[in-house]
Amino acid sequence: MPAPDLYRARMKAASRARTNSPAPFPQAAGSNCSAHNCHSCDVRSLSLCDALADSELSRLDRITRRHRTPAGATLIREGDPMTFACNITSGTVRLSRLLHDGRRQVMGFLFPGDFIGLTRRNRFVFSAEAITDTDCCNFALEDLETLSKDNPRLQRKLYEMACSELDAAQEQMLLLGRKSALERVASFLLEVRQRQLQQGDDEDCIILPMTRGDIADYLGLTLETVSRSFSRLRQEQVIEICETYRVDLLDCPRLQDLSGNS
Amino acid sequence: MPAPDLYRARMKAASRARTNSPAPFPQAAGSNCSAHNCHSCDVRSLSLCDALADSELSRLDRITRRHRTPAGATLIREGDPMTFACNITSGTVRLSRLLHDGRRQVMGFLFPGDFIGLTRRNRFVFSAEAITDTDCCNFALEDLETLSKDNPRLQRKLYEMACSELDAAQEQMLLLGRKSALERVASFLLEVRQRQLQQGDDEDCIILPMTRGDIADYLGLTLETVSRSFSRLRQEQVIEICETYRVDLLDCPRLQDLSGNS
DNA sequence: CGGCAGTTTGATCATGTTCAATCACAGTGG
DNA sequence: CCACTGTGATTGAACATGATCAAACTGCCG
Numbered sequence: 412m413p414a415p416d417l418y419r420a421r422m423k424a425a426s427r428a429r430t431n432s433p434a435p436f437p438q439a440a441g442s443n444c445s446a447h448n449c450h451s452c453d454v455r456s457l458s459l460c461d462a463l464a465d466s467e468l469s470r471l472d473r474i475t476r477r478h479r480t481p482a483g484a485t486l487i488r489e490g491d492p493m494t495f496a497c498n499i500t501s502g503t504v505r506l507s508r509l510l511h512d513g514r515r516q517v518m519g520f521l522f523p524g525d526f527i528g529l530t531r532r533n534r535f536v537f538s539a540e541a542i543t544d545t546d547c548c549n550f551a552l553e554d555l556e557t558l559s560k561d562n563p564r565l566q567r568k569l570y571e572m573a574c575s576e577l578d579a580a581q582e583q584m585l586l587l588g589r590k591s592a593l594e595r596v597a598s599f600l601l602e603v604r605q606r607q608l609q610q611g612d613d614e615d616c617i618i619l620p621m622t623r624g625d626i627a628d629y630l631g632l633t634l635e636t637v638s639r640s641f642s643r644l645r646q647e648q649v650i651e652i653c654e655t656y657r658v659d660l661l662d663c664p665r666l667q668d669l670s671g672n673s
Numbered sequence: 674m675p676a677p678d679l680y681r682a683r684m685k686a687a688s689r690a691r692t693n694s695p696a697p698f699p700q701a702a703g704s705n706c707s708a709h710n711c712h713s714c715d716v717r718s719l720s721l722c723d724a725l726a727d728s729e730l731s732r733l734d735r736i737t738r739r740h741r742t743p744a745g746a747t748l749i750r751e752g753d754p755m756t757f758a759c760n761i762t763s764g765t766v767r768l769s770r771l772l773h774d775g776r777r778q779v780m781g782f783l784f785p786g787d788f789i790g791l792t793r794r795n796r797f798v799f800s801a802e803a804i805t806d807t808d809c810c811n812f813a814l815e816d817l818e819t820l821s822k823d824n825p826r827l828q829r830k831l832y833e834m835a836c837s838e839l840d841a842a843q844e845q846m847l848l849l850g851r852k853s854a855l856e857r858v859a860s861f862l863l864e865v866r867q868r869q870l871q872q873g874d875d876e877d878c879i880i881l882p883m884t885r886g887d888i889a890d891y892l893g894l895t896l897e898t899v900s901r902s903f904s905r906l907r908q909e910q911v912i913e914i915c916e917t918y919r920v921d922l923l924d925c926p927r928l929q930d931l932s933g934n935s
Numbered sequence: 936c937g938g939c940a941g942t943t944t945g946a947t948c949a950t951g952t953t954c955a956a957t958c959a960c961a962g963t964g965g
Numbered sequence: 966c967c968a969c970t971g972t973g974a975t976t977g978a979a980c981a982t983g984a985t986c987a988a989a990c991t992g993c994c995g
Contacts, residue, residue: 508847511935516850518843531836536843566828573835574793580842581780581798585770587849588778588893592951623974631850636951638975655959655974673773854983885942898983900943917942917991 457498457548458524462568467558474554480541487527487539495549496528502545503620507628508537517629519579520621522606528552529573542620587631594671595630596640600650601670604660615660616653644669719760719810720786724830729820736816742803749789749801757811758790764807765882769890770799779891781841782883784868790814791835804882849893856933857892858902862912863932866922877922878915906931 463471476495480486486497489509504521518537521527527539528550559565586595603617612618619626623641627634641658644650649666651659660666725733738757742748748759751771766783780799783789789801790812821827848857865879874880881888885903889896903920906912911928913921922928 508843510847510851510933514851516847518846529836530840531833532840536840560825563822563825563828566825566832570828570832570835571793573832573839574791577835577839577842578792578794578798580839580846581770584780584842584845584849585772585778587846588890589772589776622972628850633952634974635953635976639951642975671772884940895984896942897944897985901983904943 457500458526458572459498459565459568462565463562464564467562470558474550474558476549476551478547478549480545480547482541482543482545485538485540486545486547487535487537489535489538491535493528493530493533493535493552495551496526496555497539498548498550499523499525499527500546500548502547503542504545504547505540505542505621505625506537507540515628516631517625519583520625520629522610526572528555529569529576542625590671592630592632592636593640593643593669595632596626596637596644597649597666597670598672599626599630600644600658600660601663601666604663615663617658617660619656619658719762720788720834721760721827721830724826725824726826729824732820736812736820738811738813740809740811742807742809744803744805744807747800747802748807748809749797749799751797751800753797755790755792755795755797755814757813758788758817759801760810760812761785761787761789762808762810764809765804766807766809767802767804767883767887768799769802777890778893779887781845782887782891784872788834790817791831791838804887852933854892854894854898855902855905855931857894858888858899858906859911859928859932860934861888861892862906862920862922863925863928866925877925879920879922881918881920 459471460468478486480502482502486504499521501523504525504527506518506521506527508516508518510516520542521539530536559569586598590598600617603619604615607617621629622634623637624634627637630637632640641650641652644666645652647665649660649662649669651661653659721733722730740748742764744764748766761783763785766787766789768780768783768789770778770780772778782804783801792798821831848860852860862879865881866877869879883891884896885899886896889899892899894902903912903914906928907914909927911922911924911931913923915921
């Protein structure tokens with residue numbers, strides 16, 4: 412059973428810990444994206460907006476359904492019919508898949524700008540759970556298809572997003588198939604750093620809103636092994652664990668070496 | 674070092690073993706696909722053809738460069754600039770990635786109809802090697818982009834291929850992250866069966882043109898572990914190893930159970 | 936026949952898992 | 966205010982799965 416309260420506490424603390432914490436959703440709802448000054452885009456930019464000309468944005472607006480999901484709650488349940496796609500605008504989401512006996516594989520962590528729905532299946536094969544309070548924009552699949560039919564740029568954008576995800580998935584296959592526990596954890600820390608750089612947080616102090624168990628299920632390890640790897644990196648002065656969910660990357664070049672990516 | 678001669682021998686034997694062995698490339702070069710009666714499509718159907726109206730096929734024809742690669746030879750070297758995409762029309766190709774110290778992860782095996790080039794990177798991050806003699810159609814990336822720019826159906830087809838690959842990659846992440854050795858091997862056999870069903874070989878006797886080492890590097894195991902898993906499945910009467918590279922699936926339901934997919 | 940590449944099988948080893956105890960921290964209630 | 970509780974993290978010890986090392990086997994080709 413998840414513990415929404417604790418998750419929310421973690422989220423709040425993590426949020427506080429960020430130097431320039433962005434305005435949360437309720438305030439941002441009426442604000443406009445810098446590129447288009449439009450309603451559909453959020454502060455952090457809704458990735459589909461980039462693909463649309465100003466004149467087409469109102470159509471996107473009309474098919475957009477905003478949702479807020481509290482930390483610990485479920486956005487999508489494994490097996491749900493795939494009737495909509497979803498764009499995260501704030502928060503962190505965990506995508507995971509279960510084997511019949513309860514073994515879990517976390518397929519990925521989603522941050523603002525990330526998209527759910529790049530699949531040809533007619534049901535979701537993973538569940539999506541909010542790790543922190545999460546805002547997203549949902550689009551009925553048929554609406555999105557209608558819109559993309561006469562929007563080559565939107566179609567192109569979807570294609571590019573799928574390709575990017577594929578690149579990331581292949582990177583993860585290499586990690587899961589061939590890397591040692593320490594290499595996996597080092598790679599993970601660098602991946603999170605990379606994501607947070609893209610978000611504009613340009614420090615070497617990274618926020619990990621997910622639990623050690625989540626990280627373990629993402630890396631194909633147990634939470635104990637993840638914890639031991641963190642400890643070892645700390646002992647070797649490569650990282651500093653400021654708080655459980657806040658890690659300072661003291662020596663990124665070293666971390667790069669340890670990640671196995673030459 | 675690869676052993677081209679042996680690979681070729683394996684391929685020939687495997688080919689002979691198929692009941693309805695299709696005509697190899699040299700003869701098929703002038704033949705036309707059933708759907709369009711066109712030059713670009715091969716007997717086994719070139720996936721891009723499906724997306725094009727008859728009138729547009731000549732444009733595809735003009736940018737198509739056919740290649741034959743002998744077994745054991747390299748189509749793409751890791752690090753090569755991504756200047757072209759590639760559609761396999763016959764044969765089997767291995768996509769693999771190396772870690773600096775030589776550990777190898779096989780990202781996938783490609784069969785007729787499969788496509789290389791669904792990425793946003795400007796260099797190939799994997800190498801592609803022909804396991805058997807292989808025919809493919811190459812397209813300069815800029816030509817393909819020009820063509821897809823005013824062909825929404827082609828753009829859509831590329832998007833769908835990327836999504837399919839993504840679904841497959843996520844399946845593989847679950848396998849690599851959470852399945853036991855035996856479950857991985859069982860899943861692999863069923864995957865190959867599924868692929869060969871799609872190719873029209875509707876028997877429970879599957880052909881494995883790749884070596885045990887290739888399979889191991891695909892499943893994140895060692896070749897010894899793969900071999901032992903095969904032996905165990907044989908002992909338990911779930912499969913019969915007719916020849917090294919030909920396996921009879923005696924009990925598919927059982928294999929399904931053993932694969933971990935409930 | 937001998938050599939070679941690939942496979943199979945056995946014995947030993949090591950990495951990461953499992954089981955278990957303790958710690959840390961926040962929230963809660965007497 | 967402080968003990969009590971619950972969740973998650975850390976650390977230790979024993980264990981197991983799969984890796985590594987090694988030898989024998991198979992089939993093909995020269």
